Amino acid sequence: MGREAILKSIKENKPTGIPLPEIDLNNFIEDINLLEEFKEKAQVVGGTINELESSETIEDVIKKQYPNAKEIVDCSKKLTSLTSISISEETNPKDLQNIDLAIIQGEFGVAENGAVWISENSFPVRVLPFITNDLVLVLEKEKICQHMHEGFQLISERERTFGVFISGPSKTADIEQCLVVGAQGAMSLSVILI
Amino acid sequence: MAHAEKATEFNKDEAKVNWHDKALWYVREKRDKSAHGVIGWEHLRDVASGIKANVLSNLDNYLIEFEKNAQNNGIKVHWASDAKEHNEIVSKILADNNAKKVVKSKSMLTEECHLNPHLEAQGIEVVDTDLGEYIVQIAKETPSHIVLPAIHKTKEEVDELFQEHLGTEPSGGNPEYLTNEARKHLRNKFLNADAAITGVNFAIAETGGIVVCTNEGNADMGSHLANVHIASMGIEKIIPKEKNLGVFLRLLARSATGQPITTYSSHFNKPAKGKEMHIVIVDNGRTEQLSREDFRASLHCIRCGACMNTCPIYRRSGGHSYDATIPGPIGSILSPGKDLTKHSSLPFASTLCGSCSNVCPVKINIHEQLYKWRQVIVKDVKQPVVKKSILKVAGGVLANRKLYNFSGRMARFMLKYAPRFIVYSKLNAWGKARDLPEVKGQNFDQWYKVKRKK
Numbered sequence: 001m002g003r004e005a006i007l008k009s010i011k012e013n014k015p016t017g018i019p020l021p022e023i024d025l026n027n028f029i030e031d032i033n034l035l036e037e038f039k040e041k042a043q044v045v046g047g048t049i050n051e052l053e054s055s056e057t058i059e060d061v062i063k064k065q066y067p068n069a070k071e072i073v074d075c076s077k078k079l080t081s082l083t084s085i086s087i088s089e090e091t092n093p094k095d096l097q098n099i100d101l102a103i104i105q106g107e108f109g110v111a112e113n114g115a116v117w118i119s120e121n122s123f124p125v126r127v128l129p130f131i132t133n134d135l136v137l138v139l140e141k142e143k144i145c146q147h148m149h150e151g152f153q154l155i156s157e158r159e160r161t162f163g164v165f166i167s168g169p170s171k172t173a174d175i176e177q178c179l180v181v182g183a184q185g186a187m188s189l190s191v192i193l194i
Numbered sequence: 195m196a197h198a199e200k201a202t203e204f205n206k207d208e209a210k211v212n213w214h215d216k217a218l219w220y221v222r223e224k225r226d227k228s229a230h231g232v233i234g235w236e237h238l239r240d241v242a243s244g245i246k247a248n249v250l251s252n253l254d255n256y257l258i259e260f261e262k263n264a265q266n267n268g269i270k271v272h273w274a275s276d277a278k279e280h281n282e283i284v285s286k287i288l289a290d291n292n293a294k295k296v297v298k299s300k301s302m303l304t305e306e307c308h309l310n311p312h313l314e315a316q317g318i319e320v321v322d323t324d325l326g327e328y329i330v331q332i333a334k335e336t337p338s339h340i341v342l343p344a345i346h347k348t349k350e351e352v353d354e355l356f357q358e359h360l361g362t363e364p365s366g367g368n369p370e371y372l373t374n375e376a377r378k379h380l381r382n383k384f385l386n387a388d389a390a391i392t393g394v395n396f397a398i399a400e401t402g403g404i405v406v407c408t409n410e411g412n413a414d415m416g417s418h419l420a421n422v423h424i425a426s427m428g429i430e431k432i433i434p435k436e437k438n439l440g441v442f443l444r445l446l447a448r449s450a451t452g453q454p455i456t457t458y459s460s461h462f463n464k465p466a467k468g469k470e471m472h473i474v475i476v477d478n479g480r481t482e483q484l485s486r487e488d489f490r491a492s493l494h495c496i497r498c499g500a501c502m503n504t505c506p507i508y509r510r511s512g513g514h515s516y517d518a519t520i521p522g523p524i525g526s527i528l529s530p531g532k533d534l535t536k537h538s539s540l541p542f543a544s545t546l547c548g549s550c551s552n553v554c555p556v557k558i559n560i561h562e563q564l565y566k567w568r569q570v571i572v573k574d575v576k577q578p579v580v581k582k583s584i585l586k587v588a589g590g591v592l593a594n595r596k597l598y599n600f601s602g603r604m605a606r607f608m609l610k611y612a613p614r615f616i617v618y619s620k621l622n623a624w625g626k627a628r629d630l631p632e633v634k635g636q637n638f639d640q641w642y643k644v645k646r647k648k
Binding site for chain 1: 217232233244248273274275323343347348352373374380401409414439443454457461482484487
């Protein structure tokens with residue numbers, strides 16, 4: 001009943017013929033260093049940046065930064081000596097409640113807001129980046145776009161299931177506007193640039 | 195109760211009002227800083243406004259396109275004409291899945307539909323999981339702001355609430371401790387929930403997908419852990435194309451809190467394997483608002499709350515004084531369309547300064563619509579005798595030059611020589627909390643004539 005009534009009412013009441021405007025991306029041209037801008041913004045939103053030096057491995061960084069992490073899920077497949085709990089599409093999401101650290105491959109970063117796009121192809125259980133205590137996103141330095149318009153261009157051909165832009169760790173300011181990091185999602189977010 | 199009376203209540207605690215005023219102004223300043231950092235910000239606003247206008251002119255077709263694409267992706271789509279239908283649909287989905295425990299993330303629409311009491315009456319446990327919403331839920335209140343639901347509460351008040359409901363230790367209102375206690379409590383609720391209810395920030399016709407934005411991650415914790423995800427959306431949440439998100443996601447968080455983007459912008463296109471996803475599309479008065487040419491642009495709103503943070507009336511009267519689901523300037527142009535008599539005082543809760551329209555990311559002419567609602571209201575709703583008589587007298591005086599000059603002289607004389615208790619009588623609403631300006635001996639006209647002779 002609702003559907004037909006709603007559609008009929010819209011048809012009767014809507015304005016006519018307003019065209020869909022096109023965005024002019026020339027308005028956003030800026031001469032900036034994408035990598036530097038991304039690094040700055042990712043920290044403004046509460047994240048940590050680790051630029052891998054040539055002598056270092058991702059494993060070195062993780063051992064140093066999360067010495068106490070025991071339950072680790074590595075979806076980036078970049079760890080060799082650290083043991084990773086293996087998960088699959090069949091894993092019950094509730095079984096991930098005690099995960100200390102999840103490592104996920106980011107597809108690209110966005111310079112204007114420090115966000116990283118990750119899609120379900122890179123992590124088999126959707127709740128993982130949220131339920132893990134700490135989150136590490138691995139990102140190739142070259143894969144940084146300027147703004148969200150370019151970002152949506154980059155994912156326009158993806159297989160659409162679930163994906164998320166993540167910018168910093170979970171946070172809230174709901175108690176007297178005091179910023180507290182670590183609300184319901186991951187307590188920290190670290191981006192490792194390779 | 196009219197807005198002014200409720201605002202008087204809120205103003206009894208002066209220190210709290212001052213804090214509220216400053217806290218929200220600080221958010222407004224963060225918005226400015228963030229917006230000014232974006233080259234082409236005004237172009238973004240223009241395009242956003244244009245997209246929303248196009249959406250309204252093609253809303254039926256976009257909704258049909260959205261429904262088809264969502265269904266092709268395995269999402270179940272429902273339609274509700276009003277709040278009652280919405281609540282019944284949600285109940286039915288929960289009953290079909292034998293769901294007794296529900297976690298909810300922020301959705302002003304479910305507030306508008308009063309979903310919680312409806313479900314609770316059926317023995318279903320509903321937990322609001324946005325921290326601010328959780329605070330107002332256990333306080334048995336409603337959100338006083340659409341982005342900062344508990345902005346009217348002090349940290350000491352939250353401390354007491356948590357002691358009572360979560361058994362926390364007295365902490366003098368330590369935000370980190372309290373947030374962490376809530377995190378532990380809510381984790382448990384997420385892990386045991388049968389179903390999750392979320393709102394929708396944007397629904398994309400072209401793909402049939404929805405986007406939900408949060409900072410806390412609560413919408414994702416809920417929807418990915420439970421077996422059933424129900425997302426409720428007003429019909430106006432539709433946007434035509436996925437690439438339009440580029441425009442709106444750049445505007446939303448910057449306008450709301452000054453962040454460059456929310457922590458999580460989650461794109462749901464298909465239910466996870468073995469899970470169910472439902473979308474409920476709700477009218478509840480929106481098509482009626484669509485019919486009002488002067489007011490339909492109010493449906494452009496993306497619920498950022500910038501108009502509230504900037505409004506001198508909102509900041510000093512508090513969200514609850516509006517007695518409406520959506521408070522503040524945008525609420526004051528939406529609510530009269532729902533119940534003109536109940537909300538007839540809201541369009542007057544404004545100085546018409548226009549700051550709301552200036553910060554609106556989708557360029558709604560809020561202050562002009564407030565003025566237009568006033569014109570509707572004085573015709574359709576009985577006005578207080580005092581206001582009516584004063585305006586009638588004022589109209590007479592302003593239309594008659596001699597009478598105007600005489601009244602001016604009288605007023606200057608009275609303000610100079612009449613005793614204070616007469617000048618500041620009950621009729622003088624302006625003088626309630628401030629003094630009238632000092633009176634000079636002559637009016638401008640007289641002053642000008644004297645000046646010219648010299």
